[in-house]
Amino acid sequence: MIKITLPDGGQREFPAPLRGDELALNISRSLAKKAVAVRVDDEVKDLSTLIDRDARVAILTAEDPAALDILRHDCAHVLAEAVKELFPETQITIGPVIENGFFYDFARPTPFSLDDLEAIEARMREIVDRDKPITREVWERDKAVAFFRSIGEEYKAEIIASIPAGQEVSIYGQGQWQDLCRGPHLPSTGKLGKAFKLTKLAGAYWRGDSNNEMLQRIYGTCWASEKDLKAHLLMLEEAEKRDHRRLGRELDLFHFQEEGPGAVFWHPKGWSLFRCLIDYMRERQRHGGYHEVNTPELLDASLWVASGHAEKFAEEMFSLHTPDKRHFCLKPMNCPAHVQIFRQGIKSYRDLPFRMSEFGKVHRYEPSGALHGLMRLRAFTQDDAHIFCSESQITEECVTVTNLILEIYRDFGFDQVRVKFSDRPSSRVGSDEVWDKAESALRTAIEAAGLDYVLNPGEGAFYGPKLEFVLRDAIGRDWQCGTLQVDLNLPGRLGASFIGEDGQKHPPVMLHRAMFGSLERFTGILIEHHAGRFPLWLSPVQAVVATITSDADDYAREVTARLFARGIRAECDLRNEKINYKVREHSVRKVPVQLVVGKREAEERTVSVRRLGVAQQRIAPLDEIVMALAREIEDRSPLITDAAAAAVAAE
RNA sequence: GCCGGCUUAGCUCAGAUGGUAGAGCACCUGAUUUGUAAUCAGGGGGUCGCGGGUUCGAUUCCUGCAGCCGGCACCA
Numbered sequence: 118m119i120k121i122t123l124p125d126g127g128q129r130e131f132p133a134p135l136r137g138d139e140l141a142l143n144i145s146r147s148l149a150k151k152a153v154a155v156r157v158d159d160e161v162k163d164l165s166t167l168i169d170r171d172a173r174v175a176i177l178t179a180e181d182p183a184a185l186d187i188l189r190h191d192c193a194h195v196l197a198e199a200v201k202e203l204f205p206e207t208q209i210t211i212g213p214v215i216e217n218g219f220f221y222d223f224a225r226p227t228p229f230s231l232d233d234l235e236a237i238e239a240r241m242r243e244i245v246d247r248d249k250p251i252t253r254e255v256w257e258r259d260k261a262v263a264f265f266r267s268i269g270e271e272y273k274a275e276i277i278a279s280i281p282a283g284q285e286v287s288i289y290g291q292g293q294w295q296d297l298c299r300g301p302h303l304p305s306t307g308k309l310g311k312a313f314k315l316t317k318l319a320g321a322y323w324r325g326d327s328n329n330e331m332l333q334r335i336y337g338t339c340w341a342s343e344k345d346l347k348a349h350l351l352m353l354e355e356a357e358k359r360d361h362r363r364l365g366r367e368l369d370l371f372h373f374q375e376e377g378p379g380a381v382f383w384h385p386k387g388w389s390l391f392r393c394l395i396d397y398m399r400e401r402q403r404h405g406g407y408h409e410v411n412t413p414e415l416l417d418a419s420l421w422v423a424s425g426h427a428e429k430f431a432e433e434m435f436s437l438h439t440p441d442k443r444h445f446c447l448k449p450m451n452c453p454a455h456v457q458i459f460r461q462g463i464k465s466y467r468d469l470p471f472r473m474s475e476f477g478k479v480h481r482y483e484p485s486g487a488l489h490g491l492m493r494l495r496a497f498t499q500d501d502a503h504i505f506c507s508e509s510q511i512t513e514e515c516v517t518v519t520n521l522i523l524e525i526y527r528d529f530g531f532d533q534v535r536v537k538f539s540d541r542p543s544s545r546v547g548s549d550e551v552w553d554k555a556e557s558a559l560r561t562a563i564e565a566a567g568l569d570y571v572l573n574p575g576e577g578a579f580y581g582p583k584l585e586f587v588l589r590d591a592i593g594r595d596w597q598c599g600t601l602q603v604d605l606n607l608p609g610r611l612g613a614s615f616i617g618e619d620g621q622k623h624p625p626v627m628l629h630r631a632m633f634g635s636l637e638r639f640t641g642i643l644i645e646h647h648a649g650r651f652p653l654w655l656s657p658v659q660a661v662v663a664t665i666t667s668d669a670d671d672y673a674r675e676v677t678a679r680l681f682a683r684g685i686r687a688e689c690d691l692r693n694e695k696i697n698y699k700v701r702e703h704s705v706r707k708v709p710v711q712l713v714v715g716k717r718e719a720e721e722r723t724v725s726v727r728r729l730g731v732a733q734q735r736i737a738p739l740d741e742i743v744m745a746l747a748r749e750i751e752d753r754s755p756l757i758t759d760a761a762a763a764a765v766a767a768e
Numbered sequence: 769g770c771c772g773g774c775u776u777a778g779c780u781c782a783g784a785u786g787g788u789a790g791a792g793c794a795c796c797u798g799a800u801u802u803g804u805a806a807u808c809a810g811g812g813g814g815u816c817g818c819g820g821g822u823u824c825g826a827u828u829c830c831u832g833c834a835g836c837c838g839g840c841a842c843c844a
Contacts, residue, residue, distance in 0.1 A: 228771065228772060229772085230773095317838060318771085318773085318839080319771070320770060320771025320839070320840055321840045322841065327842080328841095331770060331771050333771075333772090336839080362837095366779075373836085375818095375836085376835095378834090378835070378836090433842095433843095479844090481843090484770095485835090486770070486771095486839090486840080486841080487769090487843065488835095489837095492844090493844080494844090497844070499844075597843085597844065634844045635844045637844090638844060665802065667801060668801080693800080693801070693802085694807085695800095695804095695806085696802070696803055697803090697804065697806070698806055698807080701805035702805085702806080703805090704804095713803075716803095727804065732804075
């Protein structure tokens with residue numbers, strides 16, 4: 118007797134083991150028709166799986182979130198089958214499910230074209246229409262290797278050959294096509310439906326290693342219904358509209374040009390945003406006991422040899438030779454320069470911890486293909502700091518830094534932050550004993566701060582382990598920003614020391630930390646996070662005073678001057694245009710506050726306040742609105758949302 | 769750096785099987801004094817990314833390079 122517990126709590130008993138599809142049919146005919154897979158206890162399996170013990174069982178339909186991965190995985194298989202039919206000389210490799218879809222990597226001498234993509238998608242739809250059953254067989258590993266080798270699938274054979282000997286492998290088949298796969302899969306190709314689309318072509322290295330040959334990757338997206346597919350495509354369009362490169366142009370924030378790949382030309386409005394970040398951070402760091410410094414961008418190569426950068430970072434450094442035959446490098450990091458400041462004069466343990474900060478501009482020769490707007494540059498500014506301390510101060514300093522980072526992210530509206538712990542990389546300086554010490558110190562600190570973290574093995578800096586702070590933006594993308602690194606190597610290498618209580622010289626510990634990371638990148642993240650509609654305190658233009666007729670010109674100038682006197686970034690629009698025209702233009706430019714003045718306002722000394730995105734206005738006395746705006750800026754209030762602004766307007 | 773694609777006016781984009789190009793918006797000028805998302809009329813503007821080749825002739829075809837875009841690899 119087998120007892121099956123259904124999701125609704127109901128129980129059914131069966132005299133003998135039965136398959137998932139049989140159970141579905143037993144429940145209802147309509148469910149059997151829609152069924153795509155079965156969940157036995159907590160494991161999702163093929164519908165054909167034999168249930169031979171008491172279990173909790175759920176029949177999954179396409180709408181079930183857990184079924185989506187199966188759909189996508191099947192879609193990858195159908196893609197591969199279509200490619201093999203159309204281009205038999207192509208070899209298959211791997212085709213996993215990814216966020217929102219799937220991809221499949223193919224090995225072939227000539228790349229696919231966009232036309233090929235269309236043909237492949239059409240063939241995929243044919244394969245779905247054929248509705249061939251999808252079958253699962255368990256093979257002996259060596260048989261599978263021999264089989265795939267015999268049909269010319271060398272990559273597949275190599276993958277299977279790397280599975281431990283003697284282990285069984287499952288082979289899924291549909292029509293004439295077979296692939297190694299862990300499963301589970303749909304009962305037949307027809308169950309896949311038509312809510313999929315091939316999205317892009319790309320090159321990708323075999324086994325993700327740039328020493329290997331490049332394969333041809335086809336990406337696709339796949340959903341349970343046409344409606345979901347459409348929603349996803351619409352979401353992509355929306356995401357494109359908030360792309361910081363596009364908004365940077367539209368809002369006149371910055372530009373790039375050919376002569377400076379990976380280097381930003383900040384326009385006044387963009388620079389205003391950038392300076393907001395610096396001003397904010399200066400204030401936070403002043404309260405945090407930091408001392409701001411400034412160091413040279415160009416330093417003799419010998420310093421970079423001493424620091425270890427020349428050895429570990431040479432490929433990424435810009436270097437130049439002067440007419441007098443000296444060799445200089447543009448700094449890729451600020452740390453060695455900060456050590457030079459620490460080294461001036463004799464330091465006592467009483468001076469520690471010493472927190473040295475710099476908005477330091479660094480240059481790194483990033484690979485051309487890595488450049489991406491403000492997010493990945495060759496010249497960028499770090500909100501860098503180095504905390505020189507004793508070993509006994511590491512934990513407390515790390516905890517303080519960690520808390521500060523999280524607090525700062527909250528101020529900018531980022532609540533979801535993940536922490537990664539990166540330990541020693543294969544290419545590094547310093548002994549293993551020193552690394553043991555640094556890693557355990559950092560781990561103690563993160564535990565003391567009570568943070569959850571994931572291990573990121575081998576990803577530390579060459580001089581020490583690090584924490585990386587990854588924040589999630591408004592549309593769910595992750596960005597690595599802050600970092601905290603424990604360094605027991607560089608101070609010694611660069612000859613830094615302090616006199617301890619014992620009267621002896623000791624090398625200090627150096628904590629490297631950045632909170633925004635790259636100010637340019639953080640600006641880019643903010644642009645996308647807010648879709649260009651910044652909270653008032655960050656807005657490059659905070660208010661525009663717009664006249665209805667020239668009768669109000671003098672008053673408008675006065676209003677603008679009042680705002681300006683309170684430190685508010687205000688502009689005055691006296692142009693001979695209709696108010697509709699002005700309102701539209703300033704709305705398109707995403708100015709958060711428009712103060713419209715006509716004859717009436719001038720006489721009554723009021724303004725008509727219009728918040729971005731809210732059609733309804735309210736009339737307020739001039740004094741009141743100047744004060745309210747000043748307070749909103751000072752409080753760094755989050756963006757007044759449409760709903761909140763509507764409520765204010767309705768008052 | 770690797771694979772593929774793209775590069776035409778300030779922006780978004782048309783266009784010619786090879787005979788030096790066009791729209792909308794923006795800009796300039798004039799008229800209009802206007803009450804909350806585009807007033808009307810006129811005008812100027814492009815060595816079609818850069819270099820080489822084929823050709824009587826190249827922005828169009830071929831080729832090299834650069835930049836950008838989508839990925840991969842790398843990474844703040």
